[in-house]
Amino acid sequence: TYVIAEPCVDIKDKACLDVCPVDCIYEGDRTLYIHPDECIDCHACEPVCPVEAIFPEAELPEKWSHYAEVNREFFADLGTPGGAAGTGPTGADHSAVSALPVTAK
Numbered sequence: 001t002y003v004i005a006e007p008c009v010d011i012k013d014k015a016c017l018d019v020c021p022v023d024c025i026y027e028g029d030r031t032l033y034i035h036p037d038e039c040i041d042c043h044a045c046e047p048v049c050p051v052e053a054i055f056p057e058a059e060l061p062e063k064w065s066h067y068a069e070v071n072r073e074f075f076a077d078l079g080t081p082g083g084a085a086g087t088g089p090t091g092a093d094h095s096a097v098s099a100l101p102v103t104a105k
């Protein structure tokens, strides 16, 4: 799976949403999350993110390695909806994201 890491937080450019062929990128309050069971590893999203927030799970920088769990655990309540468009903005975040300080970007 691909994973969205910390650079997305409070940026949410959403260029990735337009290119994902399976609509597996879901909107939280402060960041977006890739559904690990719905992502087909097509790589389309990684190059379009202007802040380079997206990585293949195996290539996550060490400092953001926990984002694999963050993306996965975000779906503990949502389950596997099969598409972000039908789900809409969730207004929620993983606790690790909610805990991040809000900084001016």
Ligand code: F3S
Residues within 6 Å of the ligand: 004, 007, 008, 009, 011, 012, 013, 014, 015, 016, 017, 032, 048, 049, 050, 051, 052, 053, 054
């Ligand atoms: Fe976030 Fe980059 Fe997508 S900032 S919303 S991961 S294009």
Ligand code: F3S
Residues within 6 Å of the ligand: 002, 019, 020, 021, 022, 023, 024, 025, 034, 038, 039, 040, 041, 042, 043, 044, 045, 046
């Ligand atoms: Fe979607 Fe492909 Fe990225 S399935 S999340 S655009 S790797």
